Amino acid sequence: MNVLEDRRYLQSHEWHYLDGDMVTIGITQYAADELTDITYVELPEVGATVEAGSPFGEIESVKATAELSSGVTGQVAEVNDRLADEPELVNNDPFGDGWMLRVKVKNSADFDKLLSPAAYAKQIGG
Secondary structure, three states: OOOOOOOEEOOOOEEEEEEOOEEEEEEOHHHHHHHOOEEEEEOOOOOOEEOOOOEEEEEEEOOOEEEEEOOOOEEEEEEOOHHHHOOOHHHHOOOOOOOOEEEEEOOOHHHHOOEOHHHHHHHOOO
């Protein structure tokens, strides 16, 4: 199973990548594979506030609908607008072109509280 070492994770399968005071968020390959064909991604507007441990949007597939959660608190600086017309990017490249949003974090210590790659890999049986 693909778990990248440069990210942190939530138990609900969102990955977080920290770069300075910006955190990029998406879902893991494991989650994308479990959902199967993703048909719709609902994301917040740029400028919205997201809270650590709270939902920020939804993802729909032919199989299920799931909430998307943030592991950090901050302001949405950018959303991946391509997902409106190409939600399959999440299936095809969840750690790359399928990213969902970038958040200017209020406190980068939130990132340190997320699951390590090893802990997440253990959770998904890797």
